[in-house]
Amino acid sequence: MSEKRVLLIIGGGVAAYKSLLLIRLLAKVGIKTTCIVTKAGEEFITPLSVGALSGERVFTDLFSLSDEAEMGHIELSRSADLIVVVPATADLMAKSANGFANDLASTTLLATDKRVLYVPSMNVRMWEHPATQKNLQTLKQRGALFVGPVEGDMACGEFGFGRMSEPETIADTVINTLAGDTHIDALKPQSLKGKHILITAGPTREPIDPVRYLSNNSSGKQGYALAQACIDLGANVSLVSGPVALTPPKGAHFIAVQTARDMLGACEAALPVDVFIAVAAVADWRPKTTGSKKIKKSKQAIPPLTLVENPDILKTIAHHKKRPPLVIGFAAETHNILPYAQAKLKRKNCDWMIANDVSGDVMGGDENTMILVTKDKIEHWTTQTKQNAAKQLATAIAKHIGT
Ligand SMILES: Cc1cc2nc3c(=O)[nH]c(=O)nc-3n(C[C@H](O)[C@H](O)[C@H](O)COP(=O)(O)O)c2cc1C
Numbered sequence: 001m002s003e004k005r006v007l008l009i010i011g012g013g014v015a016a017y018k019s020l021l022l023i024r025l026l027a028k029v030g031i032k033t034t035c036i037v038t039k040a041g042e043e044f045i046t047p048l049s050v051g052a053l054s055g056e057r058v059f060t061d062l063f064s065l066s067d068e069a070e071m072g073h074i075e076l077s078r079s080a081d082l083i084v085v086v087p088a089t090a091d092l093m094a095k096s097a098n099g100f101a102n103d104l105a106s107t108t109l110l111a112t113d114k115r116v117l118y119v120p121s122m123n124v125r126m127w128e129h130p131a132t133q134k135n136l137q138t139l140k141q142r143g144a145l146f147v148g149p150v151e152g153d154m155a156c157g158e159f160g161f162g163r164m165s166e167p168e169t170i171a172d173t174v175i176n177t178l179a180g181d182t183h184i185d186a187l188k189p190q191s192l193k194g195k196h197i198l199i200t201a202g203p204t205r206e207p208i209d210p211v212r213y214l215s216n217n218s219s220g221k222q223g224y225a226l227a228q229a230c231i232d233l234g235a236n237v238s239l240v241s242g243p244v245a246l247t248p249p250k251g252a253h254f255i256a257v258q259t260a261r262d263m264l265g266a267c268e269a270a271l272p273v274d275v276f277i278a279v280a281a282v283a284d285w286r287p288k289t290t291g292s293k294k295i296k297k298s299k300q301a302i303p304p305l306t307l308v309e310n311p312d313i314l315k316t317i318a319h320h321k322k323r324p325p326l327v328i329g330f331a332a333e334t335h336n337i338l339p340y341a342q343a344k345l346k347r348k349n350c351d352w353m354i355a356n357d358v359s360g361d362v363m364g365g366d367e368n369t370m371i372l373v374t375k376d377k378i379e380h381w382t383t384q385t386k387q388n389a390a391k392q393l394a395t396a397i398a399k400h401i402g403t
């Protein structure tokens with residue numbers, strides 16, 4: 001059985017030192033690393049320390065006869081299951097996006113037929129520069145994967161996007177990307193066998209009269225994908241869903257609801273469970289009264305619509321006497337995403353919060369960029385399909401409570 005191997009390309013950025021911890025984290029789960037260090041990278045870390053941690057020869061020169069005799073740059077580019085550029089400097093992204101091949105790193109990136117995961121790290125102005133953003137789009141369009149950068153303090157004293165993701169997050173992304181290759185123990189899916197997981201999904205519909213209602217754009221795709229991912233890991237899943245145009249996953253205990261009050265009732269009835277995940281976009285308000293007959297259109301007056309607050313399902317379950325041991329909320333926000341998610345985590349007594357930016361076309365779209373916020377950590381996950389985001393969350397749950 002062949003082992004998993006990652007080719008790390010270590011660029012010349014201040015965060016290069018974090019690649020050393022990444023090598024160790026990958027080694028712990030049985031993933032071998034071959035490393036290329038760029039000339040600029042050598043200014044930040046030594047090939048000696050990289051070699052000592054990876055336990056392998058480190059490659060630095062394109063025109064090294066011994067390197068070529070031992071392993072040519074083409075072979076180097078093909079020998080790994082995944083290439084990880086860490087840190088991905090503005091320069092390496094630019095070279096890659098534009099097809100430059102004037103050193104070992106860029107030649108390898110041009111020659112490879114393998115997936116490439118870029119882990120950008122740079123000053124916020126460099127990151128926001130239109131040239132870097134264009135290179136980012138070019139690389140993404142070609143199928144490159146990205147993790148980070150995240151917002152935070154930088155070595156240069158500035159604050160903003162450009163800070164490299166932490167090695168643990170990068171390692172998780174690598175493992176997730178390589179998952180499915182079951183001969184590495186740590187890559188075998190953790191099991192959720194015997195665990196009962198309650199998931200809400202979709203919008204709620206709050207009737208105004210028998211033919212009209214208040215609702216929102218939630219498609220239910222993320223909640224349904226999560227139900228499927230948990231079932232795939234062996235969980236017993238109850239899926240409480242508002243009206244959506246999706247087929248419930250096979251094997252889920254499916255409960256269809258319309259209103260927020262129905263949804264809360266169905267969730268309470270499903271308790272006790274091991275995990276509660278509130279993915280549904282529950283309407284905050286409902287009409288105070290619901291007409292039993294269709295309200296007639298009249299030329300004289302527009303009917304008034306008085307709203308009252310709906311029950312807070314997440315908060316109610318998180319304070320319930322049968323509170324599940326793990327309560328996970330979703331915080332869909334269009335701005336100030338992290339502070340809102342952190343405040344919501346506390347206010348609603350949750351254990352984890354998944355923050356996601358819904359300012360684009362996330363609601364109804366096929367991709368999601370999640371940030372996992374817990375009481376003691378923040379993990380920025382890569383932009384990925386809702387199915388892959390669901391797999392990553394299900395795996396994180398399995399690691400936390402799994403068997
Ligand atoms: C002290 C110092 C820190 C640097 N940090 C970064 C960085 O974090 N990200 C980046 O993109 N470039 C950074 N640079 C610039 C790169 O080192 C430079 O663009 C270099 O050509 C990159 O080479 P490489 O992409 O082949 O590794 C830094 C330069 C210096 C002198």
